[in-house]
Amino acid sequence: MSSITLSTVFRRRSDVRYRRIEGEAVVLRQSAAEVLVLNEVGASVLDLADGERSVGEWIEALRSEYDADPETLTHDVLTFAGELEEAGMLEVVAP
Amino acid sequence: MSLSRLISTAWRENLLFSVLVELTYRCNLDCFFCYNDLGLRGEPMQRDEYFRLFADLQEMEVLNLTLSGGEPLAHPDFLVLGARARQLGFVVRIKSNGHALRGELARRIRDEIDPFLIETSLHGATAATHDRQTRVPGSFDRLLANLAEMRRLGLRVKINSTLTAWNEGEIEGMFALADSLGIPLQVDPEVTPRDDGDREPLQVAPSREGVLRLFRLQFERGRAAAGAAAEVARGGDDGTMPAPVHKHCGAGSSGIAIDPYGNVYPCVQWRRPVGNLHRQSIREIWRRSAGLAEVRELTGHVKEMVDAQGSGSHLLNFCPGSAAAQAGSPLALYPAAEQRRELLEQVMAEEAGRPLLPVVR
Numbered sequence: 001m002s003s004i005t006l007s008t009v010f011r012r013r014s015d016v017r018y019r020r021i022e023g024e025a026v027v028l029r030q031s032a033a034e035v036l037v038l039n040e041v042g043a044s045v046l047d048l049a050d051g052e053r054s055v056g057e058w059i060e061a062l063r064s065e066y067d068a069d070p071e072t073l074t075h076d077v078l079t080f081a082g083e084l085e086e087a088g089m090l091e092v093v094a095p
Numbered sequence: 096m097s098l099s100r101l102i103s104t105a106w107r108e109n110l111l112f113s114v115l116v117e118l119t120y121r122c123n124l125d126c127f128f129c130y131n132d133l134g135l136r137g138e139p140m141q142r143d144e145y146f147r148l149f150a151d152l153q154e155m156e157v158l159n160l161t162l163s164g165g166e167p168l169a170h171p172d173f174l175v176l177g178a179r180a181r182q183l184g185f186v187v188r189i190k191s192n193g194h195a196l197r198g199e200l201a202r203r204i205r206d207e208i209d210p211f212l213i214e215t216s217l218h219g220a221t222a223a224t225h226d227r228q229t230r231v232p233g234s235f236d237r238l239l240a241n242l243a244e245m246r247r248l249g250l251r252v253k254i255n256s257t258l259t260a261w262n263e264g265e266i267e268g269m270f271a272l273a274d275s276l277g278i279p280l281q282v283d284p285e286v287t288p289r290d291d292g293d294r295e296p297l298q299v300a301p302s303r304e305g306v307l308r309l310f311r312l313q314f315e316r317g318r319a320a321a322g323a324a325a326e327v328a329r330g331g332d333d334g335t336m337p338a339p340v341h342k343h344c345g346a347g348s349s350g351i352a353i354d355p356y357g358n359v360y361p362c363v364q365w366r367r368p369v370g371n372l373h374r375q376s377i378r379e380i381w382r383r384s385a386g387l388a389e390v391r392e393l394t395g396h397v398k399e400m401v402d403a404q405g406s407g408s409h410l411l412n413f414c415p416g417s418a419a420a421q422a423g424s425p426l427a428l429y430p431a432a433e434q435r436r437e438l439l440e441q442v443m444a445e446e447a448g449r450p451l452l453p454v455v456r
Contacts, residue, residue: 018158021104021156
């Protein structure tokens with residue numbers, strides 16, 4: 001797993017497919033035939049992982065959408081990004 | 096939230112999740128028991144109409160898009176449509192007989208469509224049986240070569256088969272063949288009438304003994320894994336069992352099927368037209384079709400009827416589409432479902448009496 005900072009830019013891996021059902025996301029990683037279900041915030045992170053916006057920009061976007069403590073949100077997003085990368089859902093475009 | 100609960104939500108809230116598109120009824124094989132209504136006529140869907148449909152489906156958050164037929168590869172725009180489906184982020188499945196899935200075309204499918212799964216059809220364990228059913232000499236050998244090539248290319252492949260009177264004696268060999276190829280095999284124990292109601296395919300319906308033999312084999316193969324019954328019982332979308340919901344299935348609630356002429360049906364097996372894409376968008380049909388509203392209500396009544404059949408009701412694998420085709424009503428029990436329950440109960444009773452460990456004397 002790479003070292004993730006606020007300037008890290010991720011994109012969804014090409015074999016990841018997902019759709020939202022009432023806010024939550026059903027995510028399929030095709031190559032592994034794995035299905036994940038993400039909650040609303042997790043689904044938003046997946047939306048934001050477009051290969052252009054940095055993790056810092058994700059946090060700004062999520063702060064405007066959800067009423068969360070900034071410090072907690074930053075910690076949680078950095079952790080979650082690492083988990084998604086480890087699960088093969090995201091790949092680093094820029095460290 | 097679990098996947099099964101999300102699927103329940105899709106059923107309950109009528110959230111379209113899976114769409115099967117029959118691109119064409121043209122085919123390079125000539126299977127005796129093919130269920131397609133080859134006499135159906137209409138104005139074929141054009142490329143731009145498919146593009147519009149796919150764009151609507153993307154906005155509707157549809158996840159699964161299956162390209163089927165006939166033989167979908169026989170459609171002149173197959174690669175273009177498949178690539179568009181990939182671009183729009185669908186989980187693309189292809190249902191093909193596998194006859195043309197080789198060489199450059201197979202490579203282009205991998206590279207341009209990147210399907211999640213290709214489902215092909217095996218009709219026997221020998222060339223004599225397979226080719227008898229497809230009515231194309233050499234189709235068995237070609238399928239095996241193509242399956243091996245698809246595996247080499249890294250395509251994800253599954254084999255489907257329908258149990259018939261002609262292949263029921265080879266069922267063990269069919270599983271052994273699939274195992275040797277490293278490809279999963281799913282066998283449907285039921286031959287159905289054609290979509291126009293023609294019952295000719297039932298001439299090759301499997302015998303009771305043949306179905307029993309299949310179920311025993313499936314239990315035997317599934318014994319190592321828990322829940323062998325699940326292998327033959329009905330699942331939800333993509334085999335996932337939904338959490339309890341007030342509908343029997345997702346027909347018209349989370350899934351639909353579309354024929355080559357733009358007719359929309361609640362399910363590939365339930366050929367009750369609920370709209371046409373030449374006249375209305377899929378969004379309009381999904382929201383306003385009176386036919387779909389009826390189907391959604393009917394699936395609730397189907398659940399009540401099936402639940403009333405008692406504790407083994409899930410073993411019926413009841414399909415309202417099959418019921419409509421075989422018994423004239425989506426609410427009518429049909430013989431194949433009743434036979435299925437009876438035989439599964441028999442096999443489950445046999446399994447219950449089996450010692451967990453071999454007895455050494």
